[in-house]
Amino acid sequence: MKFDLLPILNADGRRLALDAQLDFVGCEEQGAVFLTPVRVTGEFLNIGGRIELDAKAECRLRYECDRCLESYEADFSCSFKEIFKKEDAKSEDEQSADFIILEGTAIDLDEVVLLNMIVHLPLKHLCNEDCKGLCPDCGQNLNLGECDCDNRPTDPRFDVLDKLL
Ligand SMILES: [Zn+2]
Ligand SMILES: [Zn+2]
Incomplete structure (x- = not known):
């Protein structure tokens, strides 16, 4: 979506409100799938010829858990600032x-x-802080129940015995 700054471009001190919906539904960025349009709200302000944007972006995203590989949804929001300058105003x-x-x-x-949202996307994806993950042997999702594998940490002293037997 193009957003025209013409109303404040040549008016020092003028403000312009921003309230828009951006459709990235279905797009995937760094493991996050956009489930809803992004609502972006904020304000552009002309300060001495340069335009400063102070904005907030909100939407709902879907991720895949790093531990159990199940997908889960979460609300996302971030605030950001950006500065725009006219082509002829290079300093x-x-x-x-x-x-x-x-x-x-x-x-x-x-x-x-x-671009601003990508910077704020979470690097770690966990369906739950206490996610138990998958059994390394049988692949069972341990959040749904224990499997029958013996996952107790082994004592290295018994490894020798195992080899002998
Ligand atoms: Zn998980
Ligand atoms: Zn198992």
Whole structure:
């Protein structure tokens, strides 16, 4: 979705509200599948010719648990800031990584929001902090019940005996 900043682009001190729904449903980023549209709310503010965005993105995501491999859903939200500058306003001493140069008057809202969300996505995926995971021998999901395997930690002293027998 293109979002036009023209109403405040040349008006120092002017604000522009943001409230949009972005459709990434079905997309997958770093193990997270988007289940609902992303609601992004916030405000653009022109400060001395540069446009600062202060925004919040919310949606529901589905992950696969790192331990038991079951999928689970969770609400996600993150806040982020972004700075946009007009093409002709490049300044010498600033790092271009700190802001996005505007091409024309509109920004690619999808890209801006998605890139900021990716940075905030959880690296660890657990269906539950206490997830017991899978049995390494038979693959049984131990959250659903114990299996019949002998998973007690073995005493290395008995390994010698095992080999002899
Ligand atoms: Zn799990
Ligand atoms: Zn087992």
